[in-house]
Amino acid sequence: MAGRVDSPLVSERVLVQQLQARPDGPVSVSGWVETVRDQKKVQFVILRDETGAVQLVNPATRPAEDGSEQDAAALALTDLISNLSTGTFLTATGQLKHDERVKLGGVEIKIGDLDIAAAALPETPIAADSGLDKRMDWRFLDLRQRRNNLIFRVQTTLEHAMRTYWIERDYIEIHSPKLMASASESAAELFEVPYFEDKTAYLAQSPQFFKQMAQSAGFGKIFEIGDVFRADPSFTSRHATEFTSIDAEISWIDSHEDVAAMQEELLQFAFQAVKDKHGAEIAELFGVEVEVPSVPFPRIPLAEAREIVAARGYDIPRTDGDLDPEGERQISAHVREQHGHQFVFITDYHPEIRAFYHMRDEETGLTKSYDLLFNGVEITTGAQREHRVDVLIEQAKEKGLEPEHLDFYLDFFRYGAPPHGGFGMGLARVLMLLLGESSIREVTYLFRGPTRLAP
Amino acid sequence: MAGRVDSPLVSERVLVQQLQARPDGPVSVSGWVETVRDQKKVQFVILRDETGAVQLVNPATRPAEDGSEQDAAALALTDLISNLSTGTFLTATGQLKHDERVKLGGVEIKIGDLDIAAAALPETPIAADSGLDKRMDWRFLDLRQRRNNLIFRVQTTLEHAMRTYWIERDYIEIHSPKLMASASESAAELFEVPYFEDKTAYLAQSPQFFKQMAQSAGFGKIFEIGDVFRADPSFTSRHATEFTSIDAEISWIDSHEDVAAMQEELLQFAFQAVKDKHGAEIAELFGVEVEVPSVPFPRIPLAEAREIVAARGYDIPRTDGDLDPEGERQISAHVREQHGHQFVFITDYHPEIRAFYHMRDEETGLTKSYDLLFNGVEITTGAQREHRVDVLIEQAKEKGLEPEHLDFYLDFFRYGAPPHGGFGMGLARVLMLLLGESSIREVTYLFRGPTRLAP
Missing domain, CATH: 3.30.930.10 (Bira Bifunctional Protein; Domain 2)
Structure with a gap:
């Protein structure tokens, strides 16, 4: 009997732990945002699901300083990532690429599209060093x-x-x-x-x-x-x-x-x-x-x-x-x-x-x-x-x-x-x-x- | 890993469902009395455990009408069986015998000894036709x-x-x-x-x-x-x-x-x-x-x-x-x-x-x-x-x-x-x-x- 996870009924979602064994190419993962590194030229998102974490990457498209026209969709995606709050649940669709230089599992996904299921409030009420009672x-x-x-x-x-x-x-x-x-x-x-x-x-x-x-x-x-x-x-x-x-x-x-x-x-x-x-x-x-x-x-x-x-x-x-x-x-x-x-x-x-x-x-x-x-x-x-x-x-x-x-x-x-x-x-x-x-x-x-x- | 049931630690108890596959000979079973048929010359006890029921049999030894001496242990065992109340939990030790004429599983145990764990009160408060609330x-x-x-x-x-x-x-x-x-x-x-x-x-x-x-x-x-x-x-x-x-x-x-x-x-x-x-x-x-x-x-x-x-x-x-x-x-x-x-x-x-x-x-x-x-x-x-x-x-x-x-x-x-x-x-x-x-x-x-x- 097939597991639900692999069933087309549940969606074509791929679990993070399955990525390493997959060939390069189109893929869709779902999870929550653990961290965002929003650098000037490239953006990284660590997305975690119940099986692991994967690095998503996007070459940033910023408004040109000289005012010249940019690709609107690329600008919007860059902006979306810049404003992602930790904890936001989303589905990322993109291109899987094996790259042994990537510490996190040797793979990364170049983002094609982000579909946000529910955005998190920007202020997370607990931190890594919060006490037990606060965490509870x-x-x-x-x-x-x-x-x-x-x-x-x-x-x-x-x-x-x-x-x-x-x-x-x-x-x-x-x-x-x-x-x-x-x-x-x-x-x-x-x-x-x-x-x-x-x-x-x-x-x-x-x-x-x-x-x-x-x-x-x-x-x-x-x-x-x-x-x-x-x-x-x-x-x-x-x-x-x-x-x-x-x-x-x-x-x-x-x-x-x-x-x-x-x-x-x-x-x-x-x-x-x-x-x-x-x-x-x-x-x-x-x-x-x-x-x-x-x-x-x-x-x-x-x-x-x-x-x-x-x-x-x-x-x-x-x-x-x-x-x-x-x-x-x-x-x-x-x-x-x-x-x-x-x-x-x-x-x-x-x-x-x-x-x-x-x-x-x-x-x-x-x-x-x-x-x-x-x-x-x-x-x-x-x-x-x-x-x-x-x-x-x-x-x-x-x-x-x-x-x-x-x-x-x-x-x-x-x-x-x-x-x-x-x-x-x-x-x-x-x-x-x-x-x-x-x-x-x-x-x-x-x-x-x-x-x-x-x- | 051996099941506890078969372990000498739990006792040499044999489950009723295991009897058919065992050879004739000494055996010990434990359960509760389901019925007693106390006939003049022979006594039958149906003993049930969590796996099934087995017939125990004892050739009755009654006080001789002419007052002649009888085996005291045999008299006592017969008397014990005559007074067994339904529901009494006991261990029966005796001789297992395969006999295809016995409807209940094709085996019976000739009683050597009965060890009563806890005798039941003689009056059982519910019967086969009791209503649901009474049974509850x-x-x-x-x-x-x-x-x-x-x-x-x-x-x-x-x-x-x-x-x-x-x-x-x-x-x-x-x-x-x-x-x-x-x-x-x-x-x-x-x-x-x-x-x-x-x-x-x-x-x-x-x-x-x-x-x-x-x-x-x-x-x-x-x-x-x-x-x-x-x-x-x-x-x-x-x-x-x-x-x-x-x-x-x-x-x-x-x-x-x-x-x-x-x-x-x-x-x-x-x-x-x-x-x-x-x-x-x-x-x-x-x-x-x-x-x-x-x-x-x-x-x-x-x-x-x-x-x-x-x-x-x-x-x-x-x-x-x-x-x-x-x-x-x-x-x-x-x-x-x-x-x-x-x-x-x-x-x-x-x-x-x-x-x-x-x-x-x-x-x-x-x-x-x-x-x-x-x-x-x-x-x-x-x-x-x-x-x-x-x-x-x-x-x-x-x-x-x-x-x-x-x-x-x-x-x-x-x-x-x-x-x-x-x-x-x-x-x-x-x-x-x-x-x-x-x-x-x-x-x-x-x-x-x-x-x-x-x-």
Whole structure:
């Protein structure tokens, strides 16, 4: 089946990346003006499209100083180019010429005609050195940068590889509702939505309950990539009030180790796809060599991780026994030094610092769960879930939850359920760490935070 | 790379669909109890997993009438089976035996041991003849039906095929935010969400504005599959307050015809994938032969469609010039009869019945847009968008919209924009019509409507 790009239906537009392979001759390209160099005798326009940039050239025709007559069309074209504002979208028709002296791809186009689709206002509101917040105000302009465009190509490849991994293994894709009738784990994290009949709906902070429902429904193995919402005001570089969550849940596991084994294989597969398709460009634009992780990833029990961090000279101030962000960086640095690995599973968390539905090991009393750290930042919590309803109710009560508020969820386990487990992973965190960026805001299409709701 | 299913990490579980190809001998299967036939001398259990159902058999050992001693383990196993409730999840270990007399797949397993993961309550709240609303109350049980499981396998294949089509053609996948600062088209359709700093956020009723933003950002071609929300109370079989929307948007088109050409090719590709993978099972369980549509789909201008419907004897009561649901069924029936096609593009809508951002044809004054009908129901609106900001502002004013409320959107066109267009398509509607179902509620994982917010 032919791609639309090559179809005459879409127009005879040629993509910039196709120019080098084309013979000299007539050609038409479409994109936006990145720069104009308006010299007295010759004009250059750098035109960018979604595949690259090309130099357009026009021998300037200026009004003659002696007042002698000039070609009107040539004068008009020169004038048009002189007045082109950066960002203007246009179609240039002209003659393609290969010339190895042209640094930009070894080709240039001598302009025959310019057809302006929409002229940009002359003053661009952001510049190369604008701060992050300013750039977010004008995100659609910020995204025109080649580097930012690449982020979303990487995202596309990463997600498609993960879905392909799952689908080749007979997972079912679900779309769970984001409007829920009741708070699930922590009401503090939930946005409220006035609903019909004076009811209140809540925006899901994860698909947790509904992906577990799929296990009771006998779906076996499922995944979901979708939006989730967090109403607690966090202002760190790793938090957002809305983000894309990558979730999977599988039945008939023996422990959380089966979940971890799937997740590490999934990430290996997806990183390989990113490296194959974008490795060179990521190295060029982000200065990062994509590493395809070896499996199994290192695993360290939480208590041991805390000892290692302490031995490195960092005292974790938290008193609940968990790692803090600096602790996560320290243990990741240790793993990097000792195992040459970017990933590490931290295991054996105490029930006090885990959700009520995490299954507990009968011998140790610790949860059958893990956190996955990637380059020093937590990207995932995974666990085997408690599927025995009596135990589940006890664990909910222990956390101060009232079982009657969880009844719709507890029902999932009253009519039979398989042993199961899964993980949730933040897409933006993975992208941020993969590309060596400093904030998820840089890798989110349109970031949402406590002080950011637009554009 | 080995699938997790075959990995010793996940356990030695064998899927039911793998049984036929295995030799006789020891085997372990996991699933839930579909039926128990507890006869005096022999017991049968039908166990279902996500891949099929298998018969388990146990020669019953009952307490001897004469009081003589019996094998205690055999007595216990018989007793356990007698008390098995439907829906109980368990692992059965035993001896696989091929026997062509067994209708269910030609194999059965003589039970050695049953390991119960979670017993179901004895009374199942829904039955085969329960009504839709009752089944939705217990959706996780309803989804255990083979037919319902197939719906979501079809959904998985359909979506993956569409994404694959796009990704092979260099589309970028985006995730646009669902929390928005301002109403877009129609405030009546929007859920309000109290946000930080006493602001009000709105839940997006479509990714329309943000997928257009990607065009100004120079992304070229994008798609998004994600949740959208509609606050207008509709109670039809085709409406929901939350649903999965399939959206695409492409740059440098000549007209809406380029969008239509992409969409028909996309649907052809995706339906072919569904037919290849699930055609036989859909025919068996839904009585439907999946038709892979030929391209191009028929196209009929709206005015002509109304004439055809009138000639068929149906007077459309709407006075705005659009089709109504019965009119849609009539024109689809006509296309089916005349062209043997399940799809039809209705074109040339008057601006009065279209969104303000639809581009208008300079000659006719009609919009460069279409609706796509599939088996009598609208599944899509597609259009070329107006990218010239002055024209766009005029068209917004004409609709009574205040441009200052749309400023963030209008900005997308003030700094340059390419000609572009796209479509939005409801996933559940496509599935409903593909499978010949009567309501999107049947094909939605968890339906949300004005009176339905749980489970």
